[in-house]
Amino acid sequence: LSYPALAAAILKLFISADDADFTHAEVDALCAGAFGRFGSADVVELSTPLPTSVTGDRSVRVAELWHGPTLAFKDLGMAILGRVLSHLLRRRGRRLTLLVGTSGDTGSSAIEAVRGLPNLSIFVLYPLQGYASITPVQERQMTAVAETEANVHVYGVEGSSDDLDVPMEACFADFNMCEPTNLATRAALAPVVAALHGRVRAYFECQQSH
Numbered sequence: 330l331s332y333p334a335l336a337a338a339i340l341k342l343f344i345s346a347d348d349a350d351f352t353h354a355e356v357d358a359l360c361a362g363a364f365g366r367f368g369s370a371d372v373v374e375l376s377t378p379l380p381t382s383v384t385g386d387r388s389v390r391v392a393e394l395w396h397g398p399t400l401a402f403k404d405l406g407m408a409i410l411g412r413v414l415s416h417l418l419r420r421r422g423r424r425l426t427l428l429v430g431t432s433g434d435t436g437s438s439a440i441e442a443v444r445g446l447p448n449l450s451i452f453v454l455y456p457l458q459g460y461a462s463i464t465p466v467q468e469r470q471m472t473a474v475a476e477t478e479a480n481v482h483v484y485g486v487e488g489s490s491d492d493l494d495v496p497m498e499a500c501f502a503d504f505n506m507c508e509p510t511n512l513a514t515r516a517a518l519a520p521v522v523a524a525l526h527g528r529v530r531a532y533f534e535c536q537q538s539h
Contacts, residue, residue, distance in 0.1 A: 332372040336526040369396040392531040401434040411442030418448035432490040437470035457485040
């Protein structure tokens with residue numbers, strides 16, 4: 330079973346066969362195209378067993394969750410989440426504006442998930458170097474995409490990640506801003522559900538190796 334097929338099978342456990350927004354065939358198609366920018370066809374790879382000098386009498390392998398476009402484990406969930414949102418918005422004839430604050434990897438992962446997708450725009454705030462521990466690579470992962478994709482907007486903030494929460498909270502508290510722009514942020518639960526397949530895949534691979 331391929332990784333996209335496994336992801337689709339898990340997602341369909343949460344979607345009824347007569348769902349008005351998603352047919353099971355659409356879930357299959359969505360997952361089939363979600364991992365095209367990953368560096369491994371397996372999406373999640375398992376290392377060879379670690380030496381027994383380290384693990385004792387246990388067989389231990391490491392799940393490699395860093396093969397996504399930003400090298401962050403969050404790519405696993407975000408890759409599907411972005412396509413799910415775009416599908417639902419297109420089906421309902423709506424647009425969505427995502428406002429995201431990041432200290433590093435969340436922003437670039439969210440950007441990669443929605444770049445170029447219809448009906449979605451994303452605005453990302455991040456602390457400039459010198460104000461937080463963001464690396465030059467993390468910063469460039471975000472700003473480079475903003476230079477080429479019309480639906481991606483990135484702004485550096487002279488302050489910490491806590492400081493950038495202040496204007497974001499003000500935006501979400503302003504109904505006159507939220508309503509016309511259909512403002513939202515990254516839901517906490519959705520990436521957890523969408524990334525579940527990575528853990529299931531690792532479990533199956535370990536079971537097959539015994």
